[in-house]
Amino acid sequence: MCVPGCMEAVTAGLSRRGFFGRAGATAAGFAATAIAPASVLAQNAPPAAAPAPSAAAPTAVLPTTFTRVIDLSHTLGPKFPTFFDTAGIELEQRADFAKDGYNMYVWKLIEHAGTHIDAPIHFAETGASVDQIRTETLVVPLAVVDVVEKASDEADYLLSRADLDAWEAKHGRLPRGCCVAMHSGFGKLALTDPARFIGRDVDGTLHFPGIAPEAAEWLLKERDVAGLAVDTLSLDNGPSKDFKTHKVWLPAGRWGLENVANLEQAPAAGATLVVGLPKIEEATGAPVRLFALV
Amino acid sequence: MCVPGCMEAVTAGLSRRGFFGRAGATAAGFAATAIAPASVLAQNAPPAAAPAPSAAAPTAVLPTTFTRVIDLSHTLGPKFPTFFDTAGIELEQRADFAKDGYNMYVWKLIEHAGTHIDAPIHFAETGASVDQIRTETLVVPLAVVDVVEKASDEADYLLSRADLDAWEAKHGRLPRGCCVAMHSGFGKLALTDPARFIGRDVDGTLHFPGIAPEAAEWLLKERDVAGLAVDTLSLDNGPSKDFKTHKVWLPAGRWGLENVANLEQAPAAGATLVVGLPKIEEATGAPVRLFALV
Structure with missing residues (x-):
């Protein structure tokens, strides 16, 4: 997602003349690579980035068996809907x-476009960047919460604590280290009806479902959840001005997934989600390939 | 990897003034997203892109059980070694x-930098781009062929048919739909000794191990292999001028992985490789997250 004001900045930034025109803005540095230890949230993160033990992202319980792979990713191209009035990638x-005897491109990519991850550092002063998110929290149980009917009646629907209670009443307690995914049905609109997917009204306000901050707070306090996922543009719903779900969730050392596809094909419980997250140093987000192993 | 001449082009292209300076060079178009059918190599690919049935990338046999996840990816930052005299990403x-209350970057990325995939279209007039590679060929058995000792004696070592025979003598026939990975030991040098990882001599020739074209041809004809992987900069070895392994392998509708990390942690047989490939429309390559499920 993109908070107020960033649309303009991004649009300006993606103009051909403007790109890379700011001196000193390029991220530098170099991080060693290895399997992140299981005892900390983030590898090589500054001390302040580590959340309190009670808020540390949990590790899922393996073993897992699967017989089928479901792709939960949209294809990202210049026409994929974004918050900004410009392409997410060129x-x-x-x-x-x-x-030349071979083909090759260079990408110009807004790191929060398409099916992508929000790393903790996206909404925090310090916290894990995408390369620092523990490998163990990227292969996790997937819990899909169906709010399609409610979102069909109310475009700004917020997934609630009651929706989570209903899921648990049917499928048992949310598994340790899981990803809780909102299936609103909006995922299909990204390709078939981008205008409705974004839901921009005459006043410029967006309309699509999200996750209620109270539900995120409850998950943080009462369950062990590694990440949230939505099949819409943002963890917060379209009209949100304060982005409270982002602010509750990400600084606690958790990740978020936005623009998830094909959730109607995934079971409500029992699948394992693999978050194929390119390990880009210092990135606050990244396009991801999501697989549900069923 | 980068064929002769492209180093200069990329370097020039990544200069601040030069980026996006070529009119009409931006890729356009928009592809629908869904699970790719199992009966074709690539979804939405032009008819000419489909290889002959005998060369179609095979689908791995599931089910799979795993209890551990190994990260086979390097962190990609501006200092990660590349073929070019410039950063692979900024x-x-x-x-x-x-x-602003949040953090966000825009990436400028050479799509063949870091731990990345070569799609068939990288070395073919037509063929699958990264978004068109079948999901079913991205979760496959992993066969790791250890040539560490040989590569230690000979920096330009080429993994041979004999190395494949030796693997099969020990572990049985290469599993259907697998990825064959060369473990040369060079992977560790990417971070600890980048100059030796690249191996550029006084004449400008590079020196690192690769896969012999004859071995790739044999795999194509005699086994069902979805992809090749190397822990070096290129499927072909450093001194290669004709890039024959690329030319044998990719146009046949197969993918390649370069700069793979941590192969010493993976078993020679029995792991499942997950290729976390961002689904970027028209891309010829992409940084990937690689997981070995053990």
């Missing part, structure tokens, strides 16, 4: 097979 | 928490 051709 | 800060 490819520039660097080599052409006919001329 | 991040430009678009929002800052202290000022």
